[in-house]
Amino acid sequence: MEDSPLQVLTLPTAPYPDQRPGTSGLRKKVFVFQTKRNYLHNFIQSIFSSIDLRVRQGSTMVLGGDGRYFNTAAIQVIVQMAAANGVGRLVIGQNGLMSTPAVSCVIRKSKAIGGILLTASHNPGGPDGDFGIKFNIANGGPAPEAVTEKIFQISRTIEEFAICPELRVDLNTVGKQTFDLENKFKPFTVEIVDSVESYANMLRNIFDFAALKELLSGENHIQIRLDAMNGVVGPYVKKILCEELGSPANSAINCVPQEDFGGQHPDPNLTYASDLVESMKNGQYDFGAAFDGDGDRNMILGKHGFFVSPSDSVAVIAANIFCIPYFQHMGVRGFARSMPTSAALDNVARATKIQLYETPTGWKFFGNLMDAGHLSLCGEESFGTGSDHIREKDGLWAVLAWLSILATNKKSVEEVMVEHWKTYGRNYYTRYDYEEVDIDAAVEMMLELEMIISDKAFVGQMFTVGERTFQVERADNFEYSDPVDGSISRNQGLRIMFKDGSRIIFRLSGTGSSGATIRLYIDSYENDVNKILQDPQVKLSELVTIALKLSQLHERTGRNSPTVIT
Ligand code: G16
Secondary structure, three states: OOOOOOOOOOOOOOOOOOOOEEEOOOEEEEHHHHOOHHHHHHHHHHHHHHHHHHHHOOOOOEEOOOOOOHHHHHHHHHHHHHHOOOOOEEEEEEEEEEHHHHHHHHHHOOOOEEEEEEEEOOOOOOOOOOEEEEEEEEOOOOOHHHHHHHHHHHHOOOOOOOOOOOOOOOOOOEEEHHHHHHOOOEEEEEEEHHHHHHHHHHHHHOOOOOHHHHHOOOOOOEEEEOOOOOOOOOHHHHHHHHOOOOOOOOHOOOOOOOHHHHHHHOOOOOEEEEEEEEHOOOOOOOEEEEEEEOOOOEEEEEEOOOEEOOOHHHHHHHHHHHHHHHHHHHOOOOOEEEEEOHHHHHHHHHHHHEEEEOOOOOOOOHHHHHHOOOEEEEOOOOEEEEEOOOOOOOOOHHHHHHHHHHHOOOOOOHHHHHHHHHOOOOEEEEEEEEEEOOHHHHHHHHHHHHHHHHHHHHEEEEEEEOOOEEEEEEEOOOEEOOOOOOOOOOOOEEEEEEHHHOEEEEOOEEEEEEEEOEEEEEEEEOOHHHHOOHHHHHHHHHHHHHHHHHHHHHHOOOOOOOEEEE
């Protein structure tokens, strides 16, 4: 304990107008946090001020980040501000590192009132990259819109913040540190924890580790390749997959977290994880997976780089859910997907008579359903898959879910997938991303398109491309009414739904840090078993043509092709 109590100061500041959290927290370029005076302090104070003092006083909170550039500097400031704002105990990942799913797990285990996550997820890091801050609530999940809106409103008028500027915490040593503060009766405690162990322990209670060990290191073991993309999940992969389940050390690559993710874009998709895709092609590995910077996203590949789309991935897990012991014990209460995610999960829900929920994009919308006992398994097209074991999507959990399916069925990834399509039909799916587009052009395009599709005459209209004709059945701007608390979220994406079940969806992303990102999603169902093995880009080309023509996307943005196609 320090000899003389540490000073608690209240310092003046001036508000910024641009601290509204997006789909998943506040994401900005690093230089914004570094060079704009008190930019970090303002947002952190807004988070603390949004929590009722009676709840905050003496409470426990969790703090961790994905290790990106500015992580450690930000943590020191947040610790100083947590102490000054009356938080009693902070649980922090060793070296300031904690994957997003691990933060969710630790919040729940330590009965914290919430946690602060320092991550911009899959966005690039380093001095020229992005930094991000997210607030999670007591259930371990991202704060719902009502809370993020409150934080934003506070940030718009903030005039001062509280801080203990002399407080320094040692982030490297696991254990407890206590600090005496001026005018506070109780010492402020910091607990540095090895979050890998807590998280691994949780997974041990969900999966059959003996069966997974047999699959990965038994007599007829399969070969896997996991790419942690230099993100925070590396140590978790090493500990769980290699040390504990016996996969060879060289089966996990890029496992040392780096401040700039090795100069890579830590986004597990076919474009940014192309190294993994390449290394899978020669058939040496039976199973491959990649994760994002903070370890909540996943991409699943089979032998020769066979790609499992995230929308299919959650549907396959749903159809094989009892391969996972957790669900054998807990039962299955419901499934959910975000609106732009393909309807593959709906087909399983229908067949198994399990309730399906369609929510807006953003993991935060699943939390209420889980807390109310309505939801067990959910997924998003943006490479997110998870369950009610925590309140975040969970990349490593998804990998163990798939390995459990392979262990039970004794089939390859491709065989599992093709069999699934034969049983349930296939939802062909693609997403086009146009990144860093001019914001005004993007907003204008969305407004114009909304006008077109809101016209009464739009319903019933026919679109013919080549030999195919699609007739509009319904079109709207997606709106969600939360069945648990009745809150309404509007403007969640423009949907054009056709009579044959196909959908065209346009949305502006809420996770970028500069310009606008337009996302175009196409979903089309095929149940003829002779037509389930086609190339999605060929299969969906007519719908893409219709979408581009209707929106005039290329003309309006000056782009002639997407940045990323998934
Ligand atoms: C976040 C959210 C996800 C969402 C994704 C994409 O993921 O947690 O729920 O699907 O962003 O959002 P958008 O389409 O608005 O960019 P992450 O992994 O970035 O935290």
